[in-house]
Each structure stands twice: as C-alpha cells, then as structure tokens.
Amino acid sequence: MKKRSLLINTSAIGLTIILLSGCGVFKGEQTLEEIDAPPDQASYTEDLAKAGEGDSAKDTKAEEGKEADKTEDSSKKEESTETVERQLYLLDSNGMVVPQTLELPKDGSKEVARQVLEYLVKDGPVTSVLPDGFQAVLPSGTEILGLNLKDGTLTVDVSKEFAEYRAEDEQEIIQAMTYTLTQFENVEKVNLWINGYEQKEMPVNGTPINDGYSRANGINIYEGDSVDLMDSKAVTLYYPTQYNDNFYHVPITQHVETEDNNYQSIVQALVEGPSFDLNLLNVFNSGVALTEEPTYQDGVLTLSFNENILSNSENGAISDDVMETLVLTLTDQPGVEAVNVKVDNMEQVFNEEGVPYSDPVTRDMFVPTGSL
Numbered sequence: 001m002k003k004r005s006l007l008i009n010t011s012a013i014g015l016t017i018i019l020l021s022g023c024g025v026f027k028g029e030q031t032l033e034e035i036d037a038p039p040d041q042a043s044y045t046e047d048l049a050k051a052g053e054g055d056s057a058k059d060t061k062a063e064e065g066k067e068a069d070k071t072e073d074s075s076k077k078e079e080s081t082e083t084v085e086r087q088l089y090l091l092d093s094n095g096m097v098v099p100q101t102l103e104l105p106k107d108g109s110k111e112v113a114r115q116v117l118e119y120l121v122k123d124g125p126v127t128s129v130l131p132d133g134f135q136a137v138l139p140s141g142t143e144i145l146g147l148n149l150k151d152g153t154l155t156v157d158v159s160k161e162f163a164e165y166r167a168e169d170e171q172e173i174i175q176a177m178t179y180t181l182t183q184f185e186n187v188e189k190v191n192l193w194i195n196g197y198e199q200k201e202m203p204v205n206g207t208p209i210n211d212g213y214s215r216a217n218g219i220n221i222y223e224g225d226s227v228d229l230m231d232s233k234a235v236t237l238y239y240p241t242q243y244n245d246n247f248y249h250v251p252i253t254q255h256v257e258t259e260d261n262n263y264q265s266i267v268q269a270l271v272e273g274p275s276f277d278l279n280l281l282n283v284f285n286s287g288v289a290l291t292e293e294p295t296y297q298d299g300v301l302t303l304s305f306n307e308n309i310l311s312n313s314e315n316g317a318i319s320d321d322v323m324e325t326l327v328l329t330l331t332d333q334p335g336v337e338a339v340n341v342k343v344d345n346m347e348q349v350f351n352e353e354g355v356p357y358s359d360p361v362t363r364d365m366f367v368p369t370g371s372l
Helices: 010-023 055-080 112-118 125-129 167-181 262-272 320-330
Strands: 083-091 097-105 144-150 153-158 189-194 197-199 232-243 246-257 295-297 300-305 338-343
Touching: 083 112, 083 167, 097 125, 097 167, 097 246, 112 144, 112 153, 112 167, 153 167, 167 189, 232 262, 232 320, 246 262, 246 320, 262 300, 262 320, 320 338
Parallel strands: 153 189, 300 338
Antiparallel strands: 083 097, 144 153, 189 197, 232 246, 295 300
16 A cells, blocks of 8 residues: 644734744744744945936946846745645544645745644645545635744644634644644644633533643543543554555554553554444554564663564565554653564564665654654
C-alpha cells in the first residue's frame, strides 16, 4: 500500500502579532533561530542633484524602472507559488480526527500558527486542497484574532463565530486544534479566548479547558468494556487505515493494561490490532513478538523483535507501514524521540526499498516537524 500519508484590545492584538511575526512559530524552517522579522520597507527620495538631467536620461531611467518592476513582479509570482508541508488534523469519512499532510502556500509573514488554524476552518482556504473524504472542523467564518506563545502554552483568540457549532462536534473541534498546534515541539498546551475573553471551558458543551488543553486529554477516545481502568493506562495508538488511494493513520486514545514496562504493553496492543470495527487495519504479521523488554536511554527506545516482524526475511526488510505505526505511536509517548528496531539474528534491518535503518527512526521521517 502507498502512503504519505488575544488580546484584550487592539493594541494587545497588534503586539501579539508582532511578537509572533518576529519569533515565528513552527517546524522545519520555522524555528525561533531561523525566522527573522520582516525587513523594513526601504524609503526612496528623489535625487535632487540629478533633477536637471535631460529627457533621454529620464527615459532611460523610466525603462530601467519598468524592467525592475517586471523582475520584482516575477519574483513575487514565483514566491507565491512556493509551498511547504504542514500537518492538519481533519475529519475523515468515519468522523475521526486524523492527521493529513498537505502542501500549503509558503507564508511570507512567518505566522505559521495562524495559517494552520485558518486551514482548519470550514469553507476556508483548505477547501481547494482537502483530500477526498475529508473535511475541516472549525465553524465557517471563524477568524483568528490573536496568538500568544508563552512557556509552552499557545493562547488562541478567535472570533465569536467559533461558538457556532453543534454540541456533538465539540470534542472533535478542540482535539483538532490541539493536535494541529502541539505538533510543534515548543507548543505543549492550547488556551482558548473568544473575542478577547478567556475561556475556561468550551462554549457549547462545556468541555473543561482550565489552564490549557493538551495531548494528554486524548483524541478519538475509545472506552472499551474489556479493560480494567484501575489496572490500565490511557495511551494513544496509531492504527493504519485507507480511503480510496489515501493510506493514513488514525490516532485512538484507549486504555491498555499496565505492566512493569509500559512500552511493552503499547507494542503488544499494536501487534494485536484494534479491538473495534472502524475500518482500521492490522499491518503486523502473525506471530510477531518482542524477545526482550524495551529499553529507553537518552530519548531512544529500543525494541527487539523476533523474525516475524520482517516483511522479507531474506532481505531483512521491515514493512514501511509497520515501522510508521511503531514510530508514530511510541514517539507520542513523553520523552521518546526515536525508535531503534532490532531483529533476532539480523545485524541490520532495512526498509522496503533496501535502505538500512542505520540510526534510530524519528517522527520526522513520516510527518513534517519543527517549532513555532
């Protein structure tokens, strides 16, 4: 299968925008160190010393000016066609909040947080790039009035149109906003303001926000009957699915039984596959098992499997779908930055194209990453 898958008044709003424009907000080419404030526009004055030049000189300068304008217009046109990959959390055909990596216009203002939020608005700019079977989640007409990032919490001020949604859509809205914004490594929580007023809960159905909503609150929460909540832990597992030719992963927050090693419980849940019918897939071969307890050191989680993990035992290849499922799920755990997969009796493992996994696999191999 293929995949690839604020703020009180106008002055405060202006200050917030300036701060974000100067600092930047997200991943890839969006780190604080990489983003510069927009340069001041140059101011041009007439050179009085040349006021007496003849008509031919004036004509020559006019022609040079036209050529310069053409060059500038051409540069602007070329710049406007530049795109950059961004990950947006949208609703799929089953009503699940899922990530989709889309090509968005490169925003010269550097206000990446504003852009990705604007692309979550129904009937907004996302309309022309929505994948088949997907839809945006924020109410139509919602405007982003201000943004402020402080100590890992991003405060988002939206217009009153934001509150015009059905109560049953509330969880999907706050989850999509939170996961879209917390994909950036310096954003941990999201605070909500509406038209300049802080919100401690969502406006329609009262979902608590308090001091910020984070990934710890979960996404696509599944509450099964077979797990003892006292002896389990809520974790988010990424299960593959497919819609037409679009292969992607659905994050599901569910409880898994707690063991001495939580990572082992998570891997076991992935190997067993989803216990509910949402058109989710199990991409692991039969008989896949860990042969040692997972170990964690300096941000790297090491997993040792038997040979059943391989899609091709002769070439030592692991299915790309399997590797992506493991990495997306495990790097969602606090502190895990990369996953190192080992296989018994194999000195080296490879991807489907025969490229060796020489280093632990990080999340940015599968999704765009960065900082605000």
